[in-house]
């Protein structure tokens with residue numbers, strides 16, 4: 001099956017699961033306005049790449065899609081929350097996300113903040129649920145790993161470094177090492193988690209887990225460079241969000257220039273593919289994901 005078809009199929013599974021979870025939240029007493037905003041944030045858009053990575057990495061270690069779906073949905077909840085908060089006026093101040101008005105535009109700022117908070121906490125409720133894995137030790141590891149990836153030394157920390165540079169003008173001249181650290185935290189940590197989550201769920205041997213961690217690390221870095229190139233070269237209608245927003249921001253494109261950034265992207269793709277060498281054809285979906293990330297136009 002073509003990669004795009006595989007991605008679409010997994011996106012449909014994730015969409016249906018998220019829709020059900022939000023219905024459950026409403027049934028459990030969550031206010032209508034909050035659930036509507038969560039639905040706006042989480043349903044009807046997005047490539048669903050992170051949950052796809054969870055599903056295919058889990059399959060590599062013998063875990064079928066229905067068993068990995070709660071963990072995949074949990075990660076997408078964290079990703080959606082991060083987009084809602086990133087779009088807020090005090091952060092990136094965006095009007096368009098996934099081709100739709102951002103949550104604070106469709107609702108208002110306080111509702112968007114709460115919808116993000118509720119998606120974040122829903123993720124951990126899901127991971128702690130026995131439906132995610134029968135072994136509590138595995139669930140605890142998933143919780144701890146996602147919390148680290150999303151937290152102060154991960155995505156939130158990376159966002160802080162990014163905003164600091166943008167809003168306070170710090171550091172004076174971002175260098176390559178600073179940009180790579182920021183991006184590894186802001187974007188790489190969650191993508192890295194997506195790749196390792198399947199290994200945790202499938203109780204992979206350390207070597208298998210390390211290979212997936214290496215793949216995820218290179219994929220996360222490649223994803224961010226591709227995103228930065230799309231900001232410079234992409235078209236807002238195709239990308240589904242405003243472009244040309246990164247001028248003056250700390251990105252590898254601004255530090256290295258377009259050509260060198262593209263070369264780095266190609267090198268990262270090769271490293272991501274090499275990390276999968278220990279695996280046979282069963283890792284082909286991950287290989288295709290690396291090619292997709294490097295060549296994506298949205």
Ligand code: GRG
Nearest residue numbers: 046047048082083085086098155156159187227
């Ligand atoms: C607010 C704590 C907090 C963190 C925000 C995710 C993030 C950190 C910022 C988003 C800004 C941004 C454009 C980052 C670059 C990489 C990225 C996360 C792009 C969006 O991810 P995609 O392309 O989006 O996977 P879809 O819509 O397909 O899910």
